[in-house]
Amino acid sequence: MRRTSNTIRTRRTVKTAAALAAGALALSLTACGGDDDKSTGNGSGTGTGDTGSGLSLPKLDGTTLEVAAVWTGSEQANFKKVLAEFEKRTGAKVTFVPAQDPIINFLGSKIAGGSPPDVAMLPQPGAVKQAVDQGWAKPLGADALKELRKNYSQGWQDIGKVDGKQYGVYYKAANKSLIWYNAQVFENAGASEPKTWDELLNTAQTVYDSGVTPFSVGGADGWTLTDWFENVYLSQAGPEKYDQLAQHKIKWTDPSVKEALTTLAQVWGKKDWIAGGASGALQTEFPASVTQTFTGGDQPKAAMVYEGDFVQVNIADTKAKVGTDAKVFPFPKAGGTAPVVSGGDAAVILKDSEGAQALATFLASPEAATIQAKLGGYLSPNKNVAISSYPNEVQQKIAKALIASGDDFRFDMSDQAPQAFGGTPGKGEWKDLQDFLKNPTDVAGTQRQLESDAAAAYGN
Structure with missing residues (x-):
């Protein structure tokens, strides 16, 4: 993940985090107290196929499996530790297959060559739908369904369904409505955490006046720009319009899109603020956008970077410590709604076998998620993962707010779009917003291009 890793897309929309937004805004993410939530989900492997919480996995000695995902770096390394635990419990041998974006194209090539992975981690609801439409995805079996229903809210189950049948286990989630900042820069500048868009602009000016560039933007990865847009749009236009635009029931030439782009231009249009x-932002990939915010002491390349909770994986690559050196605040309200956009990655079976079904069952369990939760930079929608499993108080607050939201959340808009529009580097919304970052005065032209690309992708 990008991304949720940080990601192809159905037209199903689920409700936004009214509760999550309220929780995120009510809690101070930078001054977190301890958490006494001790919900279940700390099973320990015995290597016998049985766990403390009653999860039973078959013995799979001699079975080999492949799991494909776009994850790299620490995210990939941490997930491999989860796969290693599955190997320990079952005797299977699991190989991680690095995939390229867009993963549907990667999988298409593998399937055409006769060598699909057993399981793929698909980073968009639309990817799940496309895999089903292509006849690639296989429904979850009884054991995986049982584990899913026990551990997930109905909303997180539903976004893994296509035509009423369950295909996806959302192993990884993301709160994509957070802005992370260099605490020392803020302290030196006398800047405070903003709660509204106007306050964000004032904070940025204060930081700029102190001699530090306000924002780091990973514009080389177009998905970061769609996330910026979605937060502003959800806040200003509201959930109903958000749903309509996500399903292309209103056009990108709608006045609500003009308002959001005009608002974004208040940041993107100030070259000294980025x-x-x-040009530099368009050459900066997401990981570098984070690390350059938290290296250089109190004189980093930028003071703030927008993105989700998974930013912590990249902060870990610096000497900064989350909660002290690196702090976070909810994405400020640009309108009447406190925006909270969620993302996620779903495990989908491509080769229906006992081993693949067992792995999907394991990934739906609190045992699997707890392993990665303890390693940091990860957020699970599994409600039976103990909040105390997360390694720092900031992450615990984010996780607690996500679970408290229940079924009330909005999924990433571009992740609901067809791949050609919302999920392909150098095309569609990614490219159009990169062009807008380059020329944020051309609101009308950007709207026309977005609408042209959306209409072609949606077929309407």
Whole structure:
């Protein structure tokens, strides 16, 4: 994940985090107290196929499995530790297959060559739907369904369904409505955490006046720009319009889109506010956008970086410590709604076998998620993962707010779109917003291009 890793897309929309937004805004993510939530989910492997919480897995000695995902770096390394635990419990041998974005194209090539992975981690609801439409995805079996129903809210189950049948286990979630900042820069500048868009602009000016560029933007990865847009749009236009635009029931030439782009231009249009200016941002990939915010002490390349809870994986690559050096605040309200956008990655079976079904069952369990939760930079929608499993108080607050939201959340808009529009580098919304970052005065032209690309992708 991008991304949720940080990601192809159905037209199903689920409700937004009214509760999550309220929780995120009510809690101070930078001054977190301890958490006494001790919900279940700390099973320990015995290597016998049985766990403390009653999860039973078959013995799979001699079975080999492949799991494909776009994850790299620490995210990939941490997930491999989860797979290693599955190997220990079952005797199976699991190989991680690095995939490229867009993963549907990667899987298409593998399937055409006769060598599909057993399981793929698909980073968009639309990817799940497309895999079903292509006849690639296999429904979850009884054991995986049992585990899913026990551990997930109905909303997280539903976004893994296509035509009423369950295909996906959302192993990984993301709160994509957070802005992370260099605490020392803020302290030196006398800047405070903003709660509204106007306050964000004032904070940015205060930081700029102190001699530090306010924002780091990973514009080389177009998905970061869609996330910026979605937060502003959800806040200003509200959930109903958000749903309509996500399903292309209103056009991108709608006045609500003009308002959101005009608002974004208040940041993107100030070249001195973005590290490297627009041209520099368009050459900065997401991981670098984070690390350059938290290296260089109190003189980093930028003071703030927008993205989800998974930013912590990249902060870990610096010497900064989350909660002290690196702090976070909810994405400020740009309108009447406190925006909270969620994302996620779903495990989908491509080769229906006892081993693949067992792995999906394991990934739906609190045992699997707890392993990665303890390693940091990860958020699970599994409600039976103990909040105390997360390694720091900031992450615990984010996780607690996600679970408290229940079924009330909005999924990433671009992740609901067809791949050609919302999920392909150099095309569609990703490219159009990169062009807008380059020239944020051309609101009308950007709207026309977005609508042209959306209409072609949606077929309407």
